Amino acid sequence: MLGGILFAALLAAALFSVSTGIALFVLGLLGYLVHHLRQMAALIRWLERGERGGIPRAYGAWDDIFYGLERLLRKQKRSTTKLSALLDRFEHAAQAIPDGIVMLNETDQIDWFNPAASRHFSLDDAADRGQFIGYLIRQAPFHEYLAGHDYSEPLIMKSPASRDVSLSVQLVPFGDKRKMLISRDITQIELIDSMRRDFVANVSHELRTPLTVVGGFLETFADMEHINQTDFRRYSDLMQQQTERMRMLVEDLLTLSRLESPQNRLQESAVNVPELAQSLFQDARSLSGENHQIQLFIECDRWVKGNPDELRSAFGNLVSNAVRYTPKGGSISLRWAVRGGEACFSVSDTGDGIEPQHIPRLTERFYRVDRGRSRETGGTGLGLAIVKHVLTRHQARLLVDSQVGKGSCFAACFPSSRVEEPPTD
Numbered sequence: 001m002l003g004g005i006l007f008a009a010l011l012a013a014a015l016f017s018v019s020t021g022i023a024l025f026v027l028g029l030l031g032y033l034v035h036h037l038r039q040m041a042a043l044i045r046w047l048e049r050g051e052r053g054g055i056p057r058a059y060g061a062w063d064d065i066f067y068g069l070e071r072l073l074r075k076q077k078r079s080t081t082k083l084s085a086l087l088d089r090f091e092h093a094a095q096a097i098p099d100g101i102v103m104l105n106e107t108d109q110i111d112w113f114n115p116a117a118s119r120h121f122s123l124d125d126a127a128d129r130g131q132f133i134g135y136l137i138r139q140a141p142f143h144e145y146l147a148g149h150d151y152s153e154p155l156i157m158k159s160p161a162s163r164d165v166s167l168s169v170q171l172v173p174f175g176d177k178r179k180m181l182i183s184r185d186i187t188q189i190e191l192i193d194s195m196r197r198d199f200v201a202n203v204s205h206e207l208r209t210p211l212t213v214v215g216g217f218l219e220t221f222a223d224m225e226h227i228n229q230t231d232f233r234r235y236s237d238l239m240q241q242q243t244e245r246m247r248m249l250v251e252d253l254l255t256l257s258r259l260e261s262p263q264n265r266l267q268e269s270a271v272n273v274p275e276l277a278q279s280l281f282q283d284a285r286s287l288s289g290e291n292h293q294i295q296l297f298i299e300c301d302r303w304v305k306g307n308p309d310e311l312r313s314a315f316g317n318l319v320s321n322a323v324r325y326t327p328k329g330g331s332i333s334l335r336w337a338v339r340g341g342e343a344c345f346s347v348s349d350t351g352d353g354i355e356p357q358h359i360p361r362l363t364e365r366f367y368r369v370d371r372g373r374s375r376e377t378g379g380t381g382l383g384l385a386i387v388k389h390v391l392t393r394h395q396a397r398l399l400v401d402s403q404v405g406k407g408s409c410f411a412a413c414f415p416s417s418r419v420e421e422p423p424t425d
């Protein structure tokens with residue numbers, strides 16, 4: 001009986017301790033779960049707050065996880081900052097590039113463009129992003145170029161923004177079917193190219209005329225069985241005139257090319273302009289052959305810092321033009337004077353004068369108001385181009401004042417920095 005009671009008591013105790021153990025175990029498990037859930041909730045809150053909050057406090061394995069995550073985030077933040085600085089620099093560089101850049105996606109829609117491209121193609125930042133490039137550049141050659149898939153050579157076209165601007169555009173494929181459209185303003189290059197073509201055409205034309213004349217006479221000589229002395233003298237005089245014309249043209253061309261050569265730096269010395277004016281006065285008298293009244297006014301004793309040969313050639317051209325374009329009986333005056341801070345060598349004449357629309361173009365090569373008159377008097381059409389070059393090299397300017405029927409005044413004016421007192425010795 002006692003054994004039974006003892007057995008029952010032991011069984012009851014055992015049963016009690018097992019259920020308490022389970023209960024304690026369950027309780028412990030629950031506590032552990034709550035801890036993880038709280039840490040997870042803290043992690044979610046922290047992730048939601050993003051960078052603003054610091055790392056939450058954590059225990060055990062969660063501490064390592066939080067710390068690892070924070071390190072990862074910091075690393076990511078550093079590389080994002082680096083990347084955005086790089087992007088900023090790229091964007092600034094692309095904005096400063098004088099060439100236009102348009103980034104196109106795989107269907108040729110605009111992703112991005114720089115300010116130069118906006119100027120070249122009249123693109124609007126807000127409205128044109130995402131647009132098909134062909135809608136915005138509506139020129140047929142560009143559409144053919146875009147569709148052609150051969151982008152090895154650039155396309156020369158007029159800017160959609162202005163017909164006066166010439167562009168060289170080239171597509172550069174990159175990445176996954178993307179393209180970069182690069183544009184360059186070549187207006188100046190085209191202008192220089194067309195000036196070069198005009199110049200060659202003009203020189204050829206100028207040389208062809210005297211060559212044809214000389215060639216014609218030589219053919220005539222070859223066909224003639226006998227030629228009398230008088231005819232021979234007449235023909236040979238005419239041939240000499242033409243060869244002299246060619247020689248003068250070649251001389252002027254060489255002078256211009258020397259003046260334009262970057263290697264030919266200005267060799268300076270002190271130029272006695274009053275003496276130069278005196279010598280040009282004598283030249284004018286002999287050129288005129290007493291056909292004009294010529295006067296000289298030396299109103300100041302200043303010298304000029306410059307190249308004596310170049311100045312003689314420039315002033316000489318002004319003097320010879322006055323003689324050549326002033327009809328017989330007219331007056332010509334040469335003057336060296338100070339005018340409003342500048343020292344000017346001027347040549348005035350009572351010739352026919354020049355209409356105002358021609359004046360800005362007089363210094364262009366081969367520009368003549370009256371082609372026949374220029375040729376008749378042995379002009380090459382390069383005289384005033386030489387004058388302009390010489391004066392530019394001396395920081396001086398050419399002033400032209402002319403009235404039809406009254407006459408002209410051409411003045412070469414030097415800034416005070418080029419003007420000197422005459423030497424005292």
Ligand code: ADP
Nearest residue numbers: 321322325368369370374379380381382383384
């Ligand atoms: P050219 O050899 O033909 O004289 P220039 O370059 O010296 O060439 O002059 C250009 C043009 O300017 C001349 O063809 C002429 O029409 C005009 N010109 C120059 N000087 C005078 C002047 N003193 N009076 C009238 N026209 C002038």
